Amino acid sequence: MSIAGILDRAARIAPNAVAIAHGPRALHTYAALKARSEAIAGFLKNRLNLAAGERVALLMKNAPEYVEVMFGIWKAGLVAVPMNAKLHPREIAYMLEHSGTTAAFVTVDLAGALNEAGRSVPGLKSIIDVASSEYSDALKCEAVEGRWAALPEDLCWLFYTSGTTGRPKGAMITHRNILAMSASYFIDIDTIAPGDSILHAAPMSHGSGLYIFPHVLGLATQIIPESGGFDPLEILELAKVHQRLSLFAAPTMVHRLVNHPAIGDLDLSGLKTIIYGGAPMLVEDVKRALDVLGPRLAQLYGQGEAPMCITGLAKRFYADRWNPRWEALIGSAGFPQAVVDCAVMDADDRPLQAGEMGEICARGESVFAGYWQNEEASAAALRNGWLHTGDVGVMDKDGFLTLLDRSKDLIISGGSNIYPREVEEVLLKHEAVSEVSVVGRPHAEWGEEVVAFVVARPGSNPTAAELDALCQNHVARFKRPKAYRFLAELPKSSYGKTLKRELRDMLAEETSRDTAVN
Ligand code: AMP
DSSP: OOTHHHHHHHHHHOTTSEEEEETTEEEEEHHHHHHHHHHHHHIIIIISOOOTTOEEEEEOOSOTHHHHHHHHHHHTTOEEEEOOTTSOHHHHHHHHHHHTEEEEEEOHHHHHHHHHHHTTOTTOOEEEETTSHHHHHHTTSOOOOOTTSSOTTSEEEEEEOOOSSSSOOEEEEEHHHHHHHHHHIIIIIOOOOTTOEEEOOSOTTTHHHHTHHHHHHTTOEEEEOTTSSOOHHHHHHHHHHHOSEEEEEOHHHHHHHHTOTTGGGSOOTTEEEEEEOSSOOOHHHHHHHHHHHOSOEEEEEEETTEEEEEEEEOHHHHHOTTSTTHHHHHTSOOEEOTTEEEEEEOTTSOBOOTTOEEEEEEEETTSOOOBTTOHHHHHHHTGGGSEEEEEEEEEOTTSOEEEEEEGGGOEEETTEEEOHHHHHHHHTTSTTEEEEEEEEEEETTTEEEEEEEEEEOTTOOOOHHHHHHHHHHHSOGGGSOSEEEEOSSOOBOTTSOBOHHHHHHHHHHHHHHHHHHO
């Protein structure tokens, strides 16, 4: 089955259900969404003459057209290349060229960036602005049904990784990967029923876009907020209109929602589930979120190479405060999902025992098919039949997985491993601390030493001495930060992940300044 088929199914079973809403307004039914995507497929196939398997980019902010363009691409047997709206034109140019993209859909705010990038990419022949008359004309093209235009093993989505190290790589996601991931959502994470809705407050080119599919299968409504992004008050207003509203949020978004000054006075009854993921959420943050939002949290752990589907934790586990291991569980990334095997391996790819620390590996239906035109990286990531995630973790004897840190964030001081997350969990217990991130700084004698970056709560002023006293009570001496830096905010990526690399760069700059002065 191709992913295009799930839209046909929804249009057959629930033709009049609302498929797309823009803010509070219902926009298209499932029957209309199907017709619009089939016209786009006709445009791509018969007007632009694209052949099966060609790549089509979406350089779009969250917009109501996102979903119909994606299904149009698949109904024409093509491959979608969604791109983050906040990328630099040079990064866009690289991805367009590397993927061999021939056509791109763009929202007006990004047309400039794409034109700038596109000029240097000779293969890019068509750029279609979704607000233009060309797009309205495309919607009048003769429909191409295309429900069988692709096979389950065909490439569906080229998912460019964030590229924190080196050039971004295009993870090849197949139709089968997306279908398996969607089925697993129902099995492991949450129910979805007609009348439910999913709000896209995070980028649809990434995390939030993946939630389209289980919600089409569940005959729910996709809501694109008028702001196009994350606005806590808008979310709660929309939850009043649409009811049973779910959303995907990076931990930093959950943090902003929970700490919104008006949150205590607002009606949360229309909010069904907030699924968080993409970065770890520290235990104290999870507890605060549960206190403020009620038992509405669920979690997913995945990566571009196994989208949304390695482990997860459903809402009932967060609600189960009587469980003697509740704190350990809500601090974990949950249980392996139904469609994958998950194991913690040593450096020689031997599975470790429960409680032993190693690299998290996964295999199964949601694991990608390799990197686009990069055999070396594909072979390394998929060696011995397992996806090597680069994440370090521990599988508990009770079967849940706790993520420690990316291996490159590990601090080694005097030959001992220090997992930043362990120190971060302690510092966040201080009531004046809003956010914290711990990194290593090169040290002549010890190799590395621990430095903590701290963001204070508004109106508070935690001191290094207080924080050190807290650490003295909770962690081994060698893990205690040797220096504290207080910042107004932590540097974050456009997906809301803390950029530890930038924190390390800040420390390196300090060191080179000091060396220059001495
Ligand atoms: P990306 O490929 O950009 O989606 O990033 C995936 C990475 O985000 C993973 O390899 C993890 O390091 C991190 N991540 C994703 N989900 C979680 C989670 N639930 N808890 C902790 N880290 C996560």
